[in-house]
Amino acid sequence: MSAQSLLDDFLKYLRVEKGLSPNTLKAYESDLRFFLAYLAKLRIEPLNAGHAHITDFLWKRRSEKLKATTLYRGSESIRQFYRFLRGEELMTGDPTANMATPKIIHGLPHCLTVEEVNRILAWPAGEKAHDVRMKAMLELLYATGLRVSELVRLEESQVDLEVRFVRVLGKGGKERLIPLNPRAVQGVLNYLSVKRKNSKSHSPFLFVTKLNRPMSRVEFWRQLKNWAVRAGVMKKISPHVLRHSFATHLLQGGADLRFVQEMLGHADISTTQIYTHVDKEHLKNVHKRYHPRG
Numbered sequence: 513m514s515a516q517s518l519l520d521d522f523l524k525y526l527r528v529e530k531g532l533s534p535n536t537l538k539a540y541e542s543d544l545r546f547f548l549a550y551l552a553k554l555r556i557e558p559l560n561a562g563h564a565h566i567t568d569f570l571w572k573r574r575s576e577k578l579k580a581t582t583l584y585r586g587s588e589s590i591r592q593f594y595r596f597l598r599g600e601e602l603m604t605g606d607p608t609a610n611m612a613t614p615k616i617i618h619g620l621p622h623c624l625t626v627e628e629v630n631r632i633l634a635w636p637a638g639e640k641a642h643d644v645r646m647k648a649m650l651e652l653l654y655a656t657g658l659r660v661s662e663l664v665r666l667e668e669s670q671v672d673l674e675v676r677f678v679r680v681l682g683k684g685g686k687e688r689l690i691p692l693n694p695r696a697v698q699g700v701l702n703y704l705s706v707k708r709k710n711s712k713s714h715s716p717f718l719f720v721t722k723l724n725r726p727m728s729r730v731e732f733w734r735q736l737k738n739w740a741v742r743a744g745v746m747k748k749i750s751p752h753v754l755r756h757s758f759a760t761h762l763l764q765g766g767a768d769l770r771f772v773q774e775m776l777g778h779a780d781i782s783t784t785q786i787y788t789h790v791d792k793e794h795l796k797n798v799h800k801r802y803h804p805r806g
Contacts, residue, residue: 513602515548515558522596531685535661543589546573559597563607566590587611623757628745629654633695635743637702644706646735649719651699652678653751656690657758657776660729660751666718668704673697682777690775 513521523541526532532540550569551561570587591608598606624632633654637647653663662680670679676692692700700718707720717726733750740749747753755776762772 513559515552518558518593518597518602519544519548521600522593525596526592533661533683536683539585540589540592543586544593546586547590547593558593559603561607563609563611566607566611622748622753623760624745624747624749624753626761628747629754629757629761632740632743632745635739641706641710642735644703645719646739648696648699648703649732650736650739650754651696652692653754654758655693655696656680657755658690659755659777660732663751664719664727664729664732667716668718669716671700671718673700680777686777688774688777 523537526537547569594606594608597603637643656678676697678690680688713724715724719727721727759772
């Protein structure tokens with residue numbers, strides 16, 4: 513089989529069997545195309561590649577001074593690719609079996625203060641449809657901690673404003689229910705009133721553009737940055753920063769770590785535990801500021 517056929521079969525497996533999102537599939541494909549191009553230069557078929565070829569490739573990528581997270585993702589893509597090939601009985605061994613995984617040094621996620629979030633959410637939307645939509649999206653994002661990809665693809669049927677819950681289908685097809693606060697509910701109600709007044713055709717998606725299509729992640733990010741500047745918040749901001757802020761503020765308020773894990777849709781609690789470090793940094797800063805010998 514050609515390298516392209518093997519890659520296509522692997523991506524189909526990830527999409528159909530694993531239920532991975534389009535963005536995750538693109539990441540796998542990008543990583544593996546680099547690897548397969550490297551093997552092609554050496555005139556080595558993927559099924560004939562050995563441990564040394566893979567480690568040499570990873571060392572080459574490391575010399576390009578890529579981020580540790582990029583190297584880690586690349587090595588995991590290759591590992592999963594060869595596990596798939598072995599599972600399909602296309603190989604008898606696994607050249608990644610004893611492969612060392614690049615270490616990732618996690619930095620603390622950047623987040624906003626409660627006061628900064630309040631300033632962003634308190635900025636008046638006015639009567640313009642796009643501002644009312646943005647206000648609703650911001651309230652919903654901070655109320656739920658959704659990923660931006662989940663927010664822009666959210667459908668009306670996933671939001672129950674009476675029971676005050678949103679149903680989200682996250683990574684790997686895992687479903688989770690997240691409660692909504694009254695401000696988020698009111699923001700969505702305000703937006704729906706404007707949407708139904710201005711829209712000539714129905715769309716299943718909750719947040720749509722003038723063309724009745726879901727907003728792109730990039731466009732939402734651009735509008736978020738402009739909104740924050742208008743509200744007087746000059747910090748670096750992104751949809752993920754609001755997600756980080758959501759989790760950090762919950763923990764600072766005394767929420768249980770498992771509860772936050774479920775809300776964020778993390779499969780492994782170790783992913784959520786980074787926010788406990790953020791909380792400890794907050795405690796250190798408070799201690800330093802207010803203790804007489806701080």
